[in-house]
Amino acid sequence: MLNFCSLYSGSSGNSLFVETANTKLLIDAGVSSKKIEKALSDIHIDPSSLDGILITHEHTDHVQGLGTFSKKFDLPVFVNQETLDAMPKQRDKIDSNNIKTFKVFDKFSIGDLDIKPFSIPHDAANPCGFNIWKNDKKISIATDIGHMTNDILKQLEESLFIMLEANYDPEVLRCSSYPFTLKSRIAGPIGHLSNEIAGKTISYLLKSGLKNAMLGHLSKESNFPELAYQTVMDELITNSSFHKDSIGLNVASRDNPSQLVTI
Numbered sequence: 001m002l003n004f005c006s007l008y009s010g011s012s013g014n015s016l017f018v019e020t021a022n023t024k025l026l027i028d029a030g031v032s033s034k035k036i037e038k039a040l041s042d043i044h045i046d047p048s049s050l051d052g053i054l055i056t057h058e059h060t061d062h063v064q065g066l067g068t069f070s071k072k073f074d075l076p077v078f079v080n081q082e083t084l085d086a087m088p089k090q091r092d093k094i095d096s097n098n099i100k101t102f103k104v105f106d107k108f109s110i111g112d113l114d115i116k117p118f119s120i121p122h123d124a125a126n127p128c129g130f131n132i133w134k135n136d137k138k139i140s141i142a143t144d145i146g147h148m149t150n151d152i153l154k155q156l157e158e159s160l161f162i163m164l165e166a167n168y169d170p171e172v173l174r175c176s177s178y179p180f181t182l183k184s185r186i187a188g189p190i191g192h193l194s195n196e197i198a199g200k201t202i203s204y205l206l207k208s209g210l211k212n213a214m215l216g217h218l219s220k221e222s223n224f225p226e227l228a229y230q231t232v233m234d235e236l237i238t239n240s241s242f243h244k245d246s247i248g249l250n251v252a253s254r255d256n257p258s259q260l261v262t263i
C-alpha cells in the first residue's frame with residue numbers, strides 16, 4: 001500500500017500526506033497547526049501517529065504551522081541545514097532531538113519509505129522536491145519550480161504518481177492585480193511553474209510509466225482549477241502516445257483534502 005493525499009495546496013498554504021501500512025509522513029506544514037489537525041481528522045489520521053514531517057523549503061506557505069505542530073505531537077522534522085537556518089522562528093519551536101537534517105540528493109529512509117530529495121530552482125535557501133519509494137513504487141513531489149530542467153525531468157522519470165506545480169497561466173497573471181515585481185518573480189526562472197510547462201512535463205513523463213498526476217500549488221490570483229486542468233489536457237492531447245486512459249489527472253484543492261490516491 002502506498003497512498004497520497006493533498007491536505008492543502010496553493011499559494012495560501014501547502015501540506016501533503018503520504019502513507020504505507022506502516023509509515024505516515026507529512027510533507028510541509030504551510031497552514032496553522034489547527035488546520036493541519038482538522039485535515040488529518042477529515043481523512044481519519046491521528047496526528048500523533050505520524051512518523052515525521054518533510055520540508056521542501058522555508059517559505060511561509062510551506063512552514064507556517066511547522067514548529068507548533070511538531071512540538072504539540074513530538075514529531076521529527078526532516079530538513080536540509082540551509083532551509084533550517086533560514087527559518088529560525090520555526091526552528092526554535094522544534095525540540096532539538098526532533099531536528100533531522102539531510103543533504104539534497106542523499107537518499108534516506110523513514111520507516112518503510114525510501115526518500116531522495118532533489119534540487120529545484122526557486123528563490124529559497126536550498127529548496128527541494130522529493131522522490132519517495134515503497135519497494136518498486138515511486139511517487140514524486142515537485143512544486144515551487146521556477147523552470148523545468150533536464151536534471152529535474154531525470155529525477156521524475158519512472159514515477160507512477162506526481163504532485164506537480166501548475167501555479168499560473170501567463171495571460172491571467174499578466175492581467176492580475178499583482179504588482180509588476182511580483183508578476184516578474186512568479187514568471188521568472190526561480191519563481192513558479194506555468195500550466196503549460198506542467199502539461200509538457202506530464203506528457204514527457206508518460207513515456208516512463210506515469211499513471212497519475214495531481215496539479216498543485218495553484219495561484220489564487222493568476223490561475224483557475226478548470227484552466228489548469230484544461231491546459232494540461234490540451235498539452236497531453238498533442239502527444240501522439242496519449243489516450244484518455246493513459247493517466248488519471250486531478251487538481252488539488254486549496255482548502256480541502258483531496259481524494260486518497262492509491263499507487
